[in-house]
Structure formats: structure tokens, C-alpha cells
Amino acid sequence: MVTTHLDKPYSSEEAEPVMASILGHLEDLGLLQRGRCFVEFGAGRGKLSHWIHEDLKTHEDLQLLLVERSSTRFKVDGKHQDTGAEFERLQVDIQHLDLRKVPLLQQKKLPLVGVGKHLCGAATDLALRCLLETSKVREETEPAPKRLRSSEPRPGEDPETSEPGPGTGPVLGMALALCCHHRCEWRHYVGQQxxxxxxxxxxxxxxxxxxxxxxxxxxxxxxxxxxxxxxxxxxxxxxxxxxxxxxxxxxxxxxxxxxxxxxxxxxxxxxxRLCKLMIDGGRHHFLKTKGFSSKLIRYVEPQVTLENILLTAVPSCPSSFQEESHPE
Ligand SMILES: C[S@@+](CC[C@H](N)C(=O)[O-])C[C@H]1O[C@@H](n2cnc3c(N)ncnc32)[C@H](O)[C@@H]1O
Structure with a gap:
């Protein structure tokens, strides 16, 4: 079944059906809300972030982090620098990105939502690893940091949050429009198991x-x-x-x-199509092992694009966000 969301207001002439449907699915998952940091992987010109911002721009508590390895002309994120939302673009390969070290994410530790539109091949696997393996507030092996008695917040600590210093907020979910499975690479593939x-x-x-x-x-x-x-x-x-x-x-x-x-x-x-499904099956399995419930959704008609699968995921148990649970 195709769930296109063309009834959504984003399906104006300017905002293509692909965008409209991704935003509609984010909304259905309860992810399209203020108080979040949207991390757009393989952002290109940043149009997906642009439309997320258009939807939520009345809200100040909004961060958009655009990740793109190429230097991009005609970026649309520059347009929003004077609005309440915080836009930041990182020119970096996703495989080298550690979200815990991004100052923007350390400041407010807003919960993260991963997004991507036509994230090619291995970039999807890199994005999944980046989101789920570099966003934790602390590694399981590390002891919980001792709290200072002082009521003074530490550098980089938001007094509103419980976890100080390096780290990010929890991952609330993701919606990644997939493409170019022929560009996947075993060494990066999250579905090896x-x-x-x-x-x-x-x-x-x-x-x-x-x-x-x-x-x-x-x-x-x-x-x-x-x-x-x-x-x-x-x-x-x-x-x-x-x-x-x-x-x-x-x-x-x-x-x-x-x-x-x-x-x-x-x-x-x-x-x-079966080969794509098999590759995406490994991604679904990976997300499950990370405590996420994921879906592969045909989000636009094939007449719009044959690359019409959206990978969505939200924590299986919302209160535990990223626990390493749900073994097979
Ligand atoms: C098909 S384009 C989509 C661009 C944009 N999201 C859109 O829909 O118009 C894929 C983008 O992902 C970027 N990309 C691919 N692999 C990447 C990686 N490993 N790290 C960062 N960006 C990557 C490419 O440079 C390209 O801009």
C-alpha cells in the first residue's frame, strides 16, 4: 500500500510530493514537533530541513543540523539564519561524524530526529550508525558520571537536562527516504548479522x-x-x-x-525490488536490535519516483529510547 500524504499542506506546487509525504509521515509518528533537533543526512541543498522549518517556524526551540559531505551551491538553509530556529551545516562525511562532539547538540541536548531524502546506498547505513552509535549520552561501559554537589551547571551543561557535558539528547525516531541500493557497501552495512x-x-x-x-x-x-x-x-x-x-x-x-x-x-x-527489500530487511533488523520499531513504507507512487521507500523508526519502548534490547 502506498501512503502518500498528498492531502498535507506541504503538497503545494513548490513542495514536491516526495517532501509532502516525508513530512506527513514524520507528523504521523509524532516527530514533527518543536523541542527537537532534526539531523538531515545527505542534505544536499537542505530542502527537507527547509520544509521542516517552514512547518515549525513559529517555534523557537528548534534546531536543524544539516550533514553533507559535498560543498553545495544554492543552499536553502542560509535563508533561515535570522529566524528563531538554529540552523547549522556540517560539511563532513557521515562516517566521520560523532554527534556527541557537535557543540550545537551538546548545548540544549534536544531529542534528535534523523531525516534524509534520497540518502544514497551506504550513506543510509552510515547515518543509522551515526544516529544510534554516536548519540548516546554515555557509553554502556562507562560509569555514570558523578553529579557535582554544586548547583552550578558544568560547561556545556543545560541546567534543564540531567546529563552534563559531551553527549546529545536521545534519538526520538527517524524517517529516511532510501535510494541507490547498488551503492551500498558491506563494510558499512548495518545488516551484516x-x-x-x-x-x-x-x-x-x-x-x-x-x-x-x-x-x-x-x-x-x-x-x-x-x-x-x-x-x-x-x-x-x-x-x-x-x-x-x-x-x-x-x-x-x-x-x-x-x-x-x-x-x-x-x-x-x-x-x-526483492534485492532492495532484502538489503532493507537487514536495516530493519539492525534497528530492532537497537530497540527501535521500524517500518518500510512506500511513501509516493512509483510514477513520482521508483525510489519510493521510506524507512521510519521510533523506539519500541518510548521511555527507554536507545537501550540495547530486543535480541532476536
Ligand atoms: C541523492 S543526493 C540527495 C540530496 C538531497 N537530500 C535531495 O534529496 O535533494 C544524496 C546526497 O547525499 C550526500 N552523501 C552521500 N554520501 C554521503 C556521506 N557519506 N556523507 C555525507 N553526505 C553524503 C551526497 O553528497 C548527496 O548530496
Missing amino acids: FFLQRGLGPAEFSAFCRMSSWATCGFRLSNQDCPSQDPTNQRVEHEGHKPAAETDAVTGACLSACLPVCLSVSERQHVG
Whole structure:
């Protein structure tokens, strides 16, 4: 079932349906509220943060942290510097980001909400690790910090919160619109355990990644003689996103040589979608081991984009936020 949220006010001409639906799902999860820090991974120009801010701009207690490794032209976050909300852009690879060390997050320790629009391949896994493995107020191995008797707050401590110094608020949830599974990498993949438990390893993962591109470009790889039937021509192109056929032409040719040539276009697309589902299944499993209840939602019609899966997650037990619970 597709849950598109096109009834939401964000579905104006300017705010594309993709954005409208992501915001609608954030709202449904109770995440689109003030008193939060939204961390947008792979932010590009920062349009998702822009629309989150548009929705919540009457509220001062709002932080938006945009994470993007490329230097980006035509950023939209610069427009909001004089509003009540705090915008900050970090030009960093997600794999090198430790949220506990970000001063903005240390100050108020607002609860975190992870967001992303068309977060390519491995960037999704890096974002999940970053959110769930670098946001804790303290590591389980560390003893709880002793409280000072003094009523004076320590440097970096918000008197309203109980945890001083380095660290962030808890992770309240996330909504990540996925894409480009062919760009996933085993070394970053959060679902390694999920694969290994099923007797699958890096080689199989690599094959799933390569075949996943059939979901979005099965036409071009398998049926070069009928490009006019390619409906993706009309679809939303993502910023900084190259279609799998361009980035993966050699792989595609290789797979075409190895696999039955009799697969029809729709069969290839189906296999591609199953491969994506398998990869996302590992992410769902990872989130479960971290105490989160997650869903994979088709959030827009395929006519809008074939990359139409949204990974959402909220703590399974809201009071315990990030406890390492729920073993399989
Ligand atoms: C398909 S684009 C989407 C951009 C934007 N969110 C949008 O929807 O228009 C993916 C973005 O993620 C960024 N990205 C990919 N991997 C990243 C990483 N490891 N660390 C930081 N940014 C990354 C890319 O530079 C690119 O801007």
C-alpha cells in the first residue's frame, strides 16, 4: 500500500510530493514537533530541513543540523539564519561524524530526529550508525558520571537536562527516504548479522546490491531496444544522483551475462525490488536490535519516483529510547 500524504499542506506546487509525504509521515509518528533537533543526512541543498522549518517556524526551540559531505551551491538553509530556529551545516562525511562532539547538540541536548531524502546506498547505513552509535549520552561501559554537589551547571551543561557535558539528547525516531541500493557497501552495512544469520555473506550482498539496480533501470539494462517505454524519464531526478545504469554499466553487463537472459523486464524489476527489500530487511533488523520499531513504507507512487521507500523508526519502548534490547 502506498501512503502518500498528498492531502498535507506541504503538497503545494513548490513542495514536491516526495517532501509532502516525508513530512506527513514524520507528523504521523509524532516527530514533527518543536523541542527537537532534526539531523538531515545527505542534505544536499537542505530542502527537507527547509520544509521542516517552514512547518515549525513559529517555534523557537528548534534546531536543524544539516550533514553533507559535498560543498553545495544554492543552499536553502542560509535563508533561515535570522529566524528563531538554529540552523547549522556540517560539511563532513557521515562516517566521520560523532554527534556527541557537535557543540550545537551538546548545548540544549534536544531529542534528535534523523531525516534524509534520497540518502544514497551506504550513506543510509552510515547515518543509522551515526544516529544510534554516536548519540548516546554515555557509553554502556562507562560509569555514570558523578553529579557535582554544586548547583552550578558544568560547561556545556543545560541546567534543564540531567546529563552534563559531551553527549546529545536521545534519538526520538527517524524517517529516511532510501535510494541507490547498488551503492551500498558491506563494510558499512548495518545488516551484516541479518545476512550472516541466513548463511549469506559479502559476496551475496554484493550480488544483491548489483541486482537491486534492476528495480529502477531494468528497462535500460535488459531492453535497450525499447527506451521509449522507460517511464523513469518522467520521474523526479534526485540532486547529486546518477541513475544506476550510468554508474553500473559494467556490472549490469556482467550480470546480464551471468543470469538467464530470458528474464523479462518486469521480472528483472521484481528481482531488483526483492534485492532492495532484502538489503532493507537487514536495516530493519539492525534497528530492532537497537530497540527501535521500524517500518518500510512506500511513501509516493512509483510514477513520482521508483525510489519510493521510506524507512521510519521510533523506539519500541518510548521511555527507554536507545537501550540495547530486543535480541532476536
Ligand atoms: C541523492 S543526493 C540527495 C540530496 C538531497 N537530500 C535531495 O534529496 O535533494 C544524496 C546526497 O547525499 C550526500 N552523501 C552521500 N554520501 C554521503 C556521506 N557519506 N556523507 C555525507 N553526505 C553524503 C551526497 O553528497 C548527496 O548530496
